[in-house]
Amino acid sequence: xxxxxxxxxxxxxxxxxxxxxxxxxxxxxxxxxxxxxxxxxxxxxxxxxxxxxxxxxxxxxxxxxxxxxxxxxxxxxxxxxxxxxxxxxxxxxxxxxxxxxxxxxxxxxxxxxxxxxxxxxxxxxxxxxxxxxxxxxxxxxxxxxxxxxxxxxxxxxxxxxxxxxxxxxxxxxxxxxxxxxxxxxxxxxxxxxxxxxxxxxxxxxxxxxxxxxxxxxxxxxxxxxxxxxxxxxxxxxxxxxxxxxxxxxxxxxxxxxxxxxxxxxxxxxxxxxxxxxxxxxxxxxxxxxxxxxxxxxxxxxxxxxxxxxxxxxxxxxxxxxxxxxxxxxxxxxxxxxxx
Amino acid sequence: xxxxxxxxxxxxxxxxxxxxxxxxxxxxxxxxxxxxxxxxxxxxxxxxxxxxxxxxxxxxxxxxxxxxxxxxxxxxxxxxxxxxxxxxxxxxxxxxxxxxxxxxxxxxxxxxxxxxxxxxxxxxxxxxxxxxxxxxxxxxxxxxxxxxxxxxxxxxxxxxxxxxxxxxxxxxxxxxxxxxxxxxxxxxxxxxxxxxxxxxxxxxxxxxxxxxxxxxxxxxxxxxxxxxxxxxxxxxxxxxxxxxxxxxxxxxxxxxxxxxxxxxxxxxxxxxxxxxxxxxxxxxxxxxxxxxxxxxxxxxxxxxxxxxxxxxxxxxxxxxxxxxxxxxxxxxxxxxxxxxxxxxxxxxxxxxxxxxxxxxxxxxxxxxxx
Numbered sequence: 057x058x059x060x061x062x063x064x065x066x067x068x069x070x071x072x073x074x075x076x077x078x079x080x081x082x083x084x085x086x087x088x089x090x091x092x093x094x095x096x097x098x099x100x101x102x103x104x105x106x107x108x109x110x111x112x113x114x115x116x117x118x119x120x121x122x123x124x125x126x127x128x129x130x131x132x133x134x135x136x137x138x139x140x141x142x143x144x145x146x147x148x149x150x151x152x153x154x155x156x157x158x159x160x161x162x163x164x165x166x167x168x169x170x171x172x173x174x175x176x177x178x179x180x181x182x183x184x185x186x187x188x189x190x191x192x193x194x195x196x197x198x199x200x201x202x203x204x205x206x207x208x209x210x211x212x213x214x215x216x217x218x219x220x221x222x223x224x225x226x227x228x229x230x231x232x233x234x235x236x237x238x239x240x241x242x243x244x245x246x247x248x249x250x251x252x253x254x255x256x257x258x259x260x261x262x263x264x265x266x267x268x269x270x271x272x273x274x275x276x277x278x279x280x281x282x283x284x285x286x287x288x289x290x291x292x293x294x295x296x297x298x299x300x301x302x303x304x305x306x307x308x309x310x311x312x313x314x315x316x317x318x319x320x321x322x323x324x325x326x327x328x329x330x331x332x333x334x335x336x337x338x339x340x341x342x343x344x345x346x347x348x349x350x351x352x353x354x355x356x357x358x359x360x361x362x363x364x365x366x367x368x369x370x371x372x373x374x375x376x377x378x379x380x381x382x383x384x385x386x387x388x389x390x391x392x393x394x395x
Numbered sequence: 396x397x398x399x400x401x402x403x404x405x406x407x408x409x410x411x412x413x414x415x416x417x418x419x420x421x422x423x424x425x426x427x428x429x430x431x432x433x434x435x436x437x438x439x440x441x442x443x444x445x446x447x448x449x450x451x452x453x454x455x456x457x458x459x460x461x462x463x464x465x466x467x468x469x470x471x472x473x474x475x476x477x478x479x480x481x482x483x484x485x486x487x488x489x490x491x492x493x494x495x496x497x498x499x500x501x502x503x504x505x506x507x508x509x510x511x512x513x514x515x516x517x518x519x520x521x522x523x524x525x526x527x528x529x530x531x532x533x534x535x536x537x538x539x540x541x542x543x544x545x546x547x548x549x550x551x552x553x554x555x556x557x558x559x560x561x562x563x564x565x566x567x568x569x570x571x572x573x574x575x576x577x578x579x580x581x582x583x584x585x586x587x588x589x590x591x592x593x594x595x596x597x598x599x600x601x602x603x604x605x606x607x608x609x610x611x612x613x614x615x616x617x618x619x620x621x622x623x624x625x626x627x628x629x630x631x632x633x634x635x636x637x638x639x640x641x642x643x644x645x646x647x648x649x650x651x652x653x654x655x656x657x658x659x660x661x662x663x664x665x666x667x668x669x670x671x672x673x674x675x676x677x678x679x680x681x682x683x684x685x686x687x688x689x690x691x692x693x694x695x696x697x698x699x700x701x702x703x704x705x706x707x708x709x710x711x712x713x714x715x716x717x718x719x720x721x722x723x724x725x726x727x728x729x730x731x732x733x734x735x736x737x738x739x740x741x742x743x744x745x746x747x748x749x750x751x752x753x754x755x756x757x758x759x760x761x762x763x764x765x
Binding site: 336 | 415512583586591594597610619621
């Protein structure tokens with residue numbers, strides 16, 4: 057067998073066989089595997105989920121659960137790296153690895169997948185926020201709908217922006233302009249009144265802040281993707297050197313160590329720059345601004361209900377803090393020996 | 396263009412990956428058998444409580460060679476049981492066995508109600524109350540302070556504000572000069588809008604802080620560490636130690652907002668402590684007031700608090716009895732490494748014991764006010 061894919065298939069089959077053996081030995085795992093076996097197309101994912109479920113059900117210790125979750129998530133990155141490595145193996149087998157064509161051997165999508173996982177770039181998170189805002193917008197009448205649609209459309213464009221497609225910005229602007237025309241463009245001078253106006257303004261601000269955050273986040277993602285690709289190019293260069301030097305034994309684990317070390321060094325160089333530190337600060341600030349706006353919006357929606365709002369609780373906490381401090385001071389005075 | 400000869404053995408590579416997965420299966424089984432991760436097992440008793448703070452005294456072997464009690468002040472970030480993480484490599488147990496009388500502050504977990512706690516409350520309030528309590532309970536006029544990381548900065552500020560109560564000051568891997576950008580945390584903090592962070596959260600979540608720490612070495616701390624764990628997963632002792640460290644790393648209390656605001660603004664961003672411009676409560680912190688003996692310990696490979704942030708303290712204090720101690724290792728290795736047990740803990744004891752010569756004159760000076 058000379059084809060790497062054949063070996064991979066064989067390995068997957070072997071994994072399945074190992075799982076079958078485990079089924080017979082462990083009742084708990086048997087049940088879980090039987091329950092999951094027909095729902096997944098990917099044997100590794102199936103195995104991973106079933107194993108994780110089995111162990112989760114067997115421990116109540118939160119620290120172990122957390123460690124397991126991290127181990128499984130990050131060993132998944134290990135597997136993903138294997139996907140990156142595969143074209144390299146093929147290229148070497150076909151005698152086409154050299155320092156000139158290494159860029160062609162790196163799969164940007166696979167690198168992006170690993171970076172997304174490592175830096176917790178979760179596209180669903182922004183979508184969920186957008187959905188929450190959409191639900192909130194129901195309190196604010198139909199004027200908000202075009203803006204919500206525009207935001208939703210723009211959210212979907214952010215990954216492209218992160219990938220460095222410049223025409224994305226034009227599309228985003230078109231979406232916002234269209235929303236303006238449909239909502240307030242025709243009667244821009246007509247002021248809304250009362251609480252509804254306040255909510256609509258807050259909502260508009262929220263959308264703007266969220267878009268600002270998503271844009272900054274996209275900028276950071278783009279920077280990190282480029283750094284990841286740069287690191288991978290460095291890895292392949294080192295690899296090509298080793299091949300050129302006739303190194304005979306090269307294991308995947310060694311490749312993994314090389315990949316980790318090279319990435320850590322390449323990212324560290326980026327992290328040390330003032331530009332990155334500023335960008336990181338900007339992303340945090342934009343995220344916090346969006347969060348603060350959302351909190352305000354929530355308070356404006358909830359203020360008529362008989363519940364304590366966060367800002368009211370903060371006032372209460374301050375009063376309690378000041379009173380407690382005063383009591384402590386008085387207690388100390390009482391204990392002090394009288395002259 | 397050079398064409399290269401084939402060198403990869405695909406079959407071996409598949410086997411390697413297969414073995415890796417087998418280890419994962421075995422590891423998962425072993426993990427499921429572990430019910431409890433024991434940390435902080437050295438016996439201790441609760442001697443004082445205030446709000447969420449608890450002050451403990453460790454139960455030693457009864458022969459305190461140093462009469463002056465030692466108060467350990469740990470950082471607000473993470474938990475103090477790092478010093479007593481593994482029963483076989485406990486920094487605390489080691490110091491106890493040497494002959495120190497040790498007290499330790501457990502800061503607890505701040506809740507939203509604690510958002511207004513300031514540096515003044517922590518230093519002139521909690522630490523001062525603990526020091527007074529120990530003085531009263533032990534009968535010693537002064538205590539030795541041992542501050543760790545941020546707790547070292549706080550202990551130093553306390554010693555400058557209340558020198559009459561501090562016999563010796565020991566600081567471990569603590570930042571004092573924040574000018575350097577050698578460590579990423581210092582560089583990143585300078586661009587952080589701390590007002591926005593504190594105004595938003597009140598008590599800044601520990602998880603948020605943790606993400607920042609993990610991003611300092613993202614590939615090693617998020618991926619390699621767990622892959623490496625699978626290499627030792629069949630060794631239960633090593634696995635337990637790994638889990639203890641994991642438990643500690645992710646057991647991160649939230650940060651009381653006002654305290655964090657001042658610490659980041661005045662220290663990380665303004666570098667006011669070393670410049671002599673820091674004000675805590677209503678008093679300016681003058682490092683020249685540190686007239687007691689100082690042992691300042693730094694780690695040569697510290698990626699969180701670089702030596703450049705630690706060493707300048709010795710040039711600023713008023714005392715002539717000052718020692719700078721380099722520990723070859725990283726920020727955490729200071730407490731859990733084997734060399735820490737063999738070298739550092741005995742060195743700290745010896746240094747304190749040497750300065751405990753006037754022990755008789757220091758004891759029984761405190762009038763009990765009960």
